[in-house]
Amino acid sequence: MTEAQGNTEADDRRDLEACRGGDAAALERLYRRHAGRVYGLALRTLRRSDLAEDVVQETFLKLTKAQQGGPATSAGFRGESKVGTWLCTIALNAARMRLREMRRGALPLESADAVAAPEPKAPSAGLEAALAKLPDETRDLLLLAAEGLSYEEIGAALSLTVDQVRGRLHRARKDLLAQIGAEGGEDA
Amino acid sequence: MPSGEFRQVSSQDSGCEALAEMLSAYVDGALAETRKHEVEAHVRACTTCATELARLDKLCAELRDLVNVQPASMLWDKVQQAAGAGGHEGRPYRGAQGQNRVLAILAEIVLYLFDGDLARRCRAEGTCRERAGSAHGAIAIVAALLLGLLPTFLGVTTSIAPIAVGLVFLWLASTRLEGRLSHAGLVVTILAGAAAPCAWELTHTMAGHIAAPLALPAALAALASAQAALFPRLRPEVLGRFRVRCAARSSALVLLAGAIARPDLVGPLAAVPPVAGAVGGALASWALARRRRVA
Numbered sequence: 370m371t372e373a374q375g376n377t378e379a380d381d382r383r384d385l386e387a388c389r390g391g392d393a394a395a396l397e398r399l400y401r402r403h404a405g406r407v408y409g410l411a412l413r414t415l416r417r418s419d420l421a422e423d424v425v426q427e428t429f430l431k432l433t434k435a436q437q438g439g440p441a442t443s444a445g446f447r448g449e450s451k452v453g454t455w456l457c458t459i460a461l462n463a464a465r466m467r468l469r470e471m472r473r474g475a476l477p478l479e480s481a482d483a484v485a486a487p488e489p490k491a492p493s494a495g496l497e498a499a500l501a502k503l504p505d506e507t508r509d510l511l512l513l514a515a516e517g518l519s520y521e522e523i524g525a526a527l528s529l530t531v532d533q534v535r536g537r538l539h540r541a542r543k544d545l546l547a548q549i550g551a552e553g554g555e556d557a
Numbered sequence: 558m559p560s561g562e563f564r565q566v567s568s569q570d571s572g573c574e575a576l577a578e579m580l581s582a583y584v585d586g587a588l589a590e591t592r593k594h595e596v597e598a599h600v601r602a603c604t605t606c607a608t609e610l611a612r613l614d615k616l617c618a619e620l621r622d623l624v625n626v627q628p629a630s631m632l633w634d635k636v637q638q639a640a641g642a643g644g645h646e647g648r649p650y651r652g653a654q655g656q657n658r659v660l661a662i663l664a665e666i667v668l669y670l671f672d673g674d675l676a677r678r679c680r681a682e683g684t685c686r687e688r689a690g691s692a693h694g695a696i697a698i699v700a701a702l703l704l705g706l707l708p709t710f711l712g713v714t715t716s717i718a719p720i721a722v723g724l725v726f727l728w729l730a731s732t733r734l735e736g737r738l739s740h741a742g743l744v745v746t747i748l749a750g751a752a753a754p755c756a757w758e759l760t761h762t763m764a765g766h767i768a769a770p771l772a773l774p775a776a777l778a779a780l781a782s783a784q785a786a787l788f789p790r791l792r793p794e795v796l797g798r799f800r801v802r803c804a805a806r807s808s809a810l811v812l813l814a815g816a817i818a819r820p821d822l823v824g825p826l827a828a829v830p831p832v833a834g835a836v837g838g839a840l841a842s843w844a845l846a847r848r849r850r851v852a
Contacts, residue, residue, distance in 0.1 A: 393637070393640075396637075396640060397633070397637070400633055400636060401633075404627070404628055404632070404633070405625055405626060405627045405628070406624060406625065408626055408627070408628040408632075409623065409624035409625050409626040410624055412626055413623055413624055418629075421628070422628060422629070422632050422635070425628055425632055425636065426632070426635055426636050426639055429636045429640065430636070430639055430640060433640045496616075496619050496620070496623060497623060500620075500623070511620060512620070512624055514585060514617075514620075515617065515620035515621045515623065515624045516624055517621075519587065520582075520585070520587050535578065535581070535582055535587070536578060538581055538582075538585070539577065539578040539580075539581040539582075542581055542613060542616060542617075543577075545616065546612060546613075546616060549616075
C-alpha cells in the first residue's frame with residue numbers, strides 16, 4: 370500500500386458521500402486515488418490496455434450508480450471494507466468477466482497498440498510473463514495481495530477463508546518464484 | 558493445521574518448514590506480534606530462511622510495482638463523459654468492437670458508394686471533359702475511402718491518419734488524372750473520401766456521436782459548393798437537391814454507423830442532430846440556390 374493510499378480511507382468515505390450528492394469533483398478525487406490500482410489490476414489480469422480501460426470505466430460507473438442508487442443496490446458500498454478494496458473487487462469481477470468473454474472468443478483480438486506494452490523496467494517483463502501462466506485464481510490472489518488488501522478482504526473478494534488465503538498465497542508465491550527461476554528470470 | 562495457527566518455530570530444519578508459510582504472511586504484515594518476533598528471531602539465526610525472506614520481499618515489491626500502473630490521462634475524460642451520460646447501464650463507453658466495427662465500416666462503404674451521386678450528377682449535367690473527370694472522381698472517392706479505412710483496420714486510432722493517406726493518394730492520383738479533373742476537383746473528392754473515416758473516428762467518443770452527424774453534412778455541403786465552382790454548368794436546383802440529399806444521406810450514414818457500432822448509445826435523442834443537420838443543409842441549399850437564381 371502506498372503512502373497516499375494509507376491516509377485516504379477517511380477521504381475516500383467523505384468523497385463517496387459527496388458523490389451521493391452528485392459532486393463530480395469528489396468522483397474525480399476518488400478516480401485519481403484509485404484508478405491506478407484498478408487499472409493495474411485489470412491490466413495484469415487481461416493483458417490488454419483497451420479492455421483494462423473498459424474495466425476502469427465500468428468500475429467507476431458502478432461506483433456512481435451505487436451512490437445514486439443508495440445502499441439498497443446490490444453493488445452498493447456497505448462500509449464493511451475499505452473503499453479501495455470494494456473498487457478492487459468490482460474491478461476484479463469485471464476483469465474476470467472479460468477474461469471469460471475473451472476465452473470464449475466473444476471479444477476479438479485487438480490491434481497491437483491495445484495489447485499491454487511491456488513495462489519499461491526489464492525485471493517486470495519476466496514476472497509479468499510468469500504471472501500470466503498461473504491459474505486465474507492464483508493470479509487474482511497475488512494481485513489482490515499486491516494491492517495491499519488484507520487477508521480478510523482477499524477472502525471476502527474470492528470467497529475464501531483467511532487460512533485458505535494464507536496457505537494459497539504462500540503456494541502461489543512459491544510457484545511464481547519457481548516459474549521465474551525456470552525461465553531464467555531469477556536475476557531480474 | 559488448526560485455523561489461524563502455526564507450528565512453533567525453531568532454528569532447526571523442521572522450524573524452517575513450518576516457517577515457510579509464515580514468511581509469506583510476515584511479508585504481508587499479517588502476523589500477530591508474537592509470531593512476528595518468532596519469525597524475526599528465526600531469520601536472524603537461519604541464512605536459508607533469511608534468503609527466502611529476501612526473495613519474497615523482492616517478489617512482493619515487484620508485484621506491487623506491476624499493479625501500480627497509471628492509465629492514460631484521457632481515460633478520466635471517458636469516465637466523466639460516461640458518468641455524465643448516465644453510464645449506459647453500467648457499460649463503459651468505447652468505440653465499436655469486433656464484428657460491429659467491421660459491420661459499421663461496411664455500412665459506411667455501402668452508403669458512401671451511394672454518394673457517387675455526385676459523380677452521376679456531374680455526368681448528366683457536365684461536359685465531356687467533366688464526364689471523364691467525374692468517373693475518375695468516383696473512383697478516387699472509393700479508393701480514398703478504402704485507403705482511409707486502412708488505418709482503422711490496422712488499429713491506428715488517430716483521425717489524422719485517413720487525411721494523411723488521402724493526401725498521399727491525392728499526390729498519386731493527380732499525376733494520373735491531370736487534364737481530366739482539376740487538382741481542386743481531386744482535393745474535393747479525396748477529402749470527401751477521407752471525411753467518412755474521420756467521422757467514423759469521431760464516433761469513437763461520446764462527443765463524436767453528437768458532433769459527427771452535424772459536422773459531416775456541414776463539411777459535405779461546403780464540398781458541394783466547391784463542386785459548384787468546379788462544375789459551373791450544374792444547374793442551381795440540381796446542386797440544391799444534391800446538397801440536401803448529401804446532407805441527409807451523410808447524417809443517416811453516421812447515425813447508422815454509430816448505431817451498428819454501439820446500439821446501446823442510440824436512443825430517440827440521437828435522431829435530433831442528423832435531422833437538424835439535414836434541415837440546416839436544406840435551408841442553406843435553398844438560400845444558395847435562390848441567390849444564384851437572382852444573380
